[in-house]
Amino acid sequence: MSLETILNEAKQSILDIDQEKATAIAQQALDEGLDPVKVLTDGYSVGIREIGELFSRGEVFLPEMILASEAMKAAVEILNSALEDKASKxxxxxxxxxxxxxxxxxxxxxxxxxxxxxxxxxxxxxxxxxxxxxxxxxxxxxxxxxxxxxxxxxxxxxxxxxxxxxxxxxxxxxxxxxxxxxxxxxxxxxxxxxxxxxxxxxxxxxxxxxxxxxxx
Amino acid sequence: MDKYFTRMGDGSGVYMSAEEIKEDILQGVKDAADRGKIPELTAEEMDYIFEIVTMPGNIVGVERGREVVNTSDSGSCKMTYHANIAMERSTSVLVSEKVLGADSVDIGNMDYSYKAVKQIVHNETPVMELAQLNTVMPVLYGSMPNLGLYTKPDGPVDNWSELLPMAKIDEARAAQEEAVEHAVRDMVFVAGEMYAAGADGINLDTCGASGDADYLASLLATEKIKEKYPNLGVEFGAAGEFVLGMHGKLEYEGTRIAGLYPHKQVKLAEKAGANIFGPVVNTNTSKSFPWNLARTVTFIKACSEVAEIPLHINVGMGVGGVPMTEIPPVDAVTRADKALIEIGKADGL
Structure with a gap:
């Protein structure tokens, strides 16, 4: 999967509030040797920002917002495991x-x-x-x-x-x-x-x- | 270049050029239209908002013949806690009517929630009786549905504010549904006692403050109040410009409540039997008064166009285009009033 596809899928997993998909994409990104910070910044974070914007407009509600945050947190945990070895991060x-x-x-x-x-x-x-x-x-x-x-x-x-x-x-x-x-x-x-x-x-x-x- | 004095949404004074004000008016209108999926104001209406904002007087007024009624929620307490004038509430009601010229006011307790009030309603009814004996204007009894008070440790229901961060969504939703039943019972009970005491109406103030379940409780309470006491008016005042989805799935008459903006909120209030709807549009403290005012008028105009019951707009600290300050500045309040009445077609304030 290309970097662009991974980023898009990561974002979409948050927008779809799909924790299983979010963690699977995070693991796949690591397996393919992609930069975890980039995947977080340009993938999952974009998704959670869009959810936040929809929430502020009354188009997404608190339970969905919470579940999206949980999905993001699960993906972040996987990516953080790769970052933990890199103190410079x-x-x-x-x-x-x-x-x-x-x-x-x-x-x-x-x-x-x-x-x-x-x-x-x-x-x-x-x-x-x-x-x-x-x-x-x-x-x-x-x-x-x-x-x-x-x-x-x-x-x-x-x-x-x-x-x-x-x-x-x-x-x-x-x-x-x-x-x-x-x-x-x-x-x-x-x-x-x-x-x-x-x-x-x-x-x-x-x-x-x-x-x-x-x-x- | 001439600059005009106006304010930011936090009340601070600012001088803006005509171009800056016009641009903020346009952007405020666009923001409301985009969020609410409602029509923008016309160019003439935006020009008139500019005219109102830049009028030279410190205060402005509506054209003769376009005056509307005004009321005051928790009005009987405000002289005491805002002005520090010790005054019994029924006296405060008299001052509101005979000195300040109020068209209506509500009596409320300092602990302004139906759950709290039901315990002391026997102390509240004599105040209402006394006020009714001495006034001509409609006197309502007001309080907040305040669904949060039904959660532990204040109430019997599990606390959804604690359950939601733990992602216990189903449990949080069940708790909210349970709280609705308690809240409806309390609102109807207090309304009945106040009806017996001669109240002209009941003010359900800040419906939806605890989210969509709070809003649903208010709608169901309105239904029951009108069923049991058809002659008791119900003023249904909103808490925010859209209903916050703390539950997210609750419906009333087939319409999902969460996320509704004023022009859709009013239709539910009508269905429930409310006599007056009080829409709210929130003030953005980082934006200018012209931006906030234009945005508010856009929402209110759309609401007026579909409403079949009178709209009494919430115009005060942090709502209705008014800056978020402890004492709302009179230049901003009177300009907001004028624009909301003359362009937004408000029936009352």
């Missing part, structure tokens, strides 16, 4: 949390899955995470990037609190920060002093890679 570390007071993490889960496909080690801190815990985990894991998500106008101030707390501890220059979530905007990022804002999961991937290139 890990381009950086990121801790990622939904801020305190906010229990929304569907969007974070999608962003996290996509960012991982790019060789970034992402430590998912879950939801409703206090600022102190985020910093503690970033320190513990030696993260390069701290990502926070907020879906409510009432919880957004915790993203500002994180920036202030990092400054207060003299650690602001140590990390790159990125924010996201429905009420967040680039202006909000600028106002609080975050390094980046991502409107959606796909943009999150690009922005995190940009931040990592700046931090190394």
């Amino acid at each position: 890990t381009v950086g570390k990121m801790v990622f949390a939904t801020v305190e007071g906010d229990v929304h993490d569907i969007g974070k889960g999608i962003a996290l899955a996509l960012i991982q496909t790019q060789g970034v080690e992402v430590i998912d801190l879950g939801r409703d995470v206090p600022v102190e815990k985020i910093i503690e985990e970033a320190e513990k894991h030696g993260a390069n990037v701290i990502g926070t998500s907020a879906l409510l106008t009432t919880t957004m101030p915790n993203q500002e609190k994180l920036e202030a707390e990092l400054r207060k501890r003299g650690m602001r220059e140590k990390y790159k920060t990125i924010i996201g979530g429905a009420p967040c905007t680039q202006r909000w990022a600028d106002k609080i002093g975050a390094d980046a804002y991502a409107e959606d999961a796909a943009e999150g991937v690009t922005k995190v890679l940009e931040l990592l290139s700046l931090s190394t």
